[in-house]
Amino acid sequence: MTEDEELVQAVLARAPRAFERLVARHQKLVWHMVYRMVQHPEDARDLSQEVFLKVHQNLGQYRFESSLSTWIGRIAFSVAGRYLEKKRLPMHEARAEDEEGEPAYQQVADSFDLEAACADHETMGLLQ
Numbered sequence: 001m002t003e004d005e006e007l008v009q010a011v012l013a014r015a016p017r018a019f020e021r022l023v024a025r026h027q028k029l030v031w032h033m034v035y036r037m038v039q040h041p042e043d044a045r046d047l048s049q050e051v052f053l054k055v056h057q058n059l060g061q062y063r064f065e066s067s068l069s070t071w072i073g074r075i076a077f078s079v080a081g082r083y084l085e086k087k088r089l090p091m092h093e094a095r096a097e098d099e100e101g102e103p104a105y106q107q108v109a110d111s112f113d114l115e116a117a118c119a120d121h122e123t124m125g126l127l128q
């Protein structure tokens with residue numbers, strides 16, 4: 001059984017902290033995809049949360065035909081795309097590499113923490 005299969009089975013079995021591990025493993029991918037499309041930090045935070053909500057709701061439909069990150073990436077692209085359509089905003093085209101040739105997915109800092117970013121956003125909303 002692959003690591004993805006084990007993690008999915010643990011989440012579906014409601015193992016303690018299994019979904020938290022899934023989020024930690026894939027939050028940089030989701031943040032990067034969503035932010036590159038919407039180009040707005042607050043919207044990217046909200047949409048990233050929505051992506052993981054959809055992942056949780058639909059994980060039982062994941063069929064292991066592609067990697068878990070590919071499946072989650074498709075959900076992220078779909079959520080961000082629908083948001084842009086709803087807002088009638090243009091989709092920002094993400095380059096596969098930056099000017100220095102570094103792949104785009106490696107431009108997200110290793111220290112990025114989606115949970116903390118969302119908590120900061122919610123705290124700031126309460127203070128305003």
